[in-house]
Amino acid sequence: MSETNYNPFRTAQAQLDQAMEVLGLEPSMRELLRWPMREYRYRLPVRMDSGEVQIFDSYRVQYNHARGPTKGGLRWHPDETIDTVRALACWMTWKCAVLDLPLGGGKGGVTCNPTSLSTSEKERLARAYIRAAGHRMSVDRDVPAPDVHTTPQIMAWMLDEYETMMGYHHSGVITGKPIPLGGSAGRNEATSLGGVVVAREVERVLGHPIKGARCAIQGFGNVGGILARLLHERGAKVIAISAVDGAIFNEGGIDIPAALTYYNRKMQQLGGFDGGDATTNEQLLTCDCDMLFPAALENVITESNANAIQAKVVIEMANGPTTPEADKILHQRGVFVVPDILANAGGVTVSYLEQVQNTYNYHWSLKDVHSELERRMTSAFKDVYAEYERIDGPMRLAAYLLAVERVAEACRLRGWV
Numbered sequence: 001m002s003e004t005n006y007n008p009f010r011t012a013q014a015q016l017d018q019a020m021e022v023l024g025l026e027p028s029m030r031e032l033l034r035w036p037m038r039e040y041r042y043r044l045p046v047r048m049d050s051g052e053v054q055i056f057d058s059y060r061v062q063y064n065h066a067r068g069p070t071k072g073g074l075r076w077h078p079d080e081t082i083d084t085v086r087a088l089a090c091w092m093t094w095k096c097a098v099l100d101l102p103l104g105g106g107k108g109g110v111t112c113n114p115t116s117l118s119t120s121e122k123e124r125l126a127r128a129y130i131r132a133a134g135h136r137m138s139v140d141r142d143v144p145a146p147d148v149h150t151t152p153q154i155m156a157w158m159l160d161e162y163e164t165m166m167g168y169h170h171s172g173v174i175t176g177k178p179i180p181l182g183g184s185a186g187r188n189e190a191t192s193l194g195g196v197v198v199a200r201e202v203e204r205v206l207g208h209p210i211k212g213a214r215c216a217i218q219g220f221g222n223v224g225g226i227l228a229r230l231l232h233e234r235g236a237k238v239i240a241i242s243a244v245d246g247a248i249f250n251e252g253g254i255d256i257p258a259a260l261t262y263y264n265r266k267m268q269q270l271g272g273f274d275g276g277d278a279t280t281n282e283q284l285l286t287c288d289c290d291m292l293f294p295a296a297l298e299n300v301i302t303e304s305n306a307n308a309i310q311a312k313v314v315i316e317m318a319n320g321p322t323t324p325e326a327d328k329i330l331h332q333r334g335v336f337v338v339p340d341i342l343a344n345a346g347g348v349t350v351s352y353l354e355q356v357q358n359t360y361n362y363h364w365s366l367k368d369v370h371s372e373l374e375r376r377m378t379s380a381f382k383d384v385y386a387e388y389e390r391i392d393g394p395m396r397l398a399a400y401l402l403a404v405e406r407v408a409e410a411c412r413l414r415g416w417v
């Protein structure tokens with residue numbers, strides 16, 4: 001979040017308002033969809049290794065459940081606030097609807113610095129969160145998952161606390177679990193693989209081939225790092241990558257397997273990697289490339305750099321990387337932007353497949369998961385692209401029109417509005 005006073009929930013509401021205006025939704029529906037239906041705040045006392053008790057602020061937002069149980073990750077981050085969680089829960093609502101999953105949108109967060117917590121402190125924090133919030137979760141009510149700084153191990157502690165509290169097993173209450181506890185094959189790379197399916201669809205409709213495409217990727221974590229590997233394996237030339245400590249640029253193409261080895265060995269840093277020239281995250285965003293993949297943070301493409309973006313295609317792997325003002329500039333300049341609610345939906349799609357497997361107490365092969373993910377992402381891209389052609393407007397607006405109408409229809413059918 002690079003600009004001060006940036007509030008992601010205001011961005012989320014602005015994007016929604018634009019779609020609701022075009023759809024001509026009734027005032028009561030607009031009022032319903034602009035705000036979370038349920039939100040909870042919890043103060044969590046956790047005993048630290050020192051023996052002292054520290055109190056953590058935490059949240060869970062169940063934004064809209066008209067289409068099914070709410071679904072969305074849990075972030076542990078020092079900058080987490082009720083508004084970051086509201087924004088992410090709002091985006092999850094439209095993301096699930098774009099993919100036509102029978103789910104609503106939710107999100108949770110704990111304001112903390114996970115890098116300063118020991119493993120046992122993380123376990124006590126995870127269990128404290130579930131003791132506070134778990135009574136409002138279930139496979140048919142609200143289903144959390146990992147997100148920034150939460151891991152399959154944290155999901156495993158949470159599942160154990162939940163099942164101990166409830167006195168029965170239902171592993172589908174949390175997704176992104178380790179495979180021996182009911183996790184799905186393919187969850188780890190699902191978001192990035194979904195991004196590759198999107199890039200392949202862009203190739204189909206615009207004729208920009210992946211093979212040989214000069215790609216820049218901001219963020220080298222779970223999403224950006226795996227995406228770089230998958231694009232590299234498909235013949236793309238990844239010319240710029242970055243992590244929080246800076247970026248690397250190499251016009252001839254970066255050796256991605258070597259960069260991944262370095263990043264993991266250097267505790268998630270790229271500084272000092274000798275496979276290219278050191279540059280900054282800001283320069284990465286505006287470098288001369290064919291495809292730009294923001295895969296780190298929200299609010300990185302803004303009014304101040306949108307005119308300098310040289311990529312012809314932007315595929316938003318992070319949530320909320322582009323502000324509404326920047327969106328207008330990119331559209332006027334003819335940059336083709338695939339919005340986050342479509343581009344990074346591979347993760348929630350495989351989370352949904354995990355819930356389905358858990359409900360049947362069954363385990364699908366990696367091949368089955370990949371083919372179902374591919375089928376669903378391709379079909380969602382085609383739906384959004386058809387809407388884009390119909391309205392002759394940005395892909396983001398096209399995706400919002402589809403998603404918001406689907407949620408509004410479910411609200412009407414329930415008699416809420």
Ligand code: NAD
Nearest residue numbers: 191219220221222223224243244295296317318319344347
């Ligand atoms: P991660 O923590 O694994 O990786 C984040 C990467 O971004 C790291 O390389 C980190 O160094 C880098 N980074 C952090 N701060 C930065 C900064 N100020 N400038 C530049 N780089 C910075 O997280 P992730 O799971 O890869 O998630 C990345 C984004 O994708 C987030 O916006 C997340 O919400 C979104 N997303 C993730 C998933 C998923 O399945 N993991 C699904 C959908 C969306």
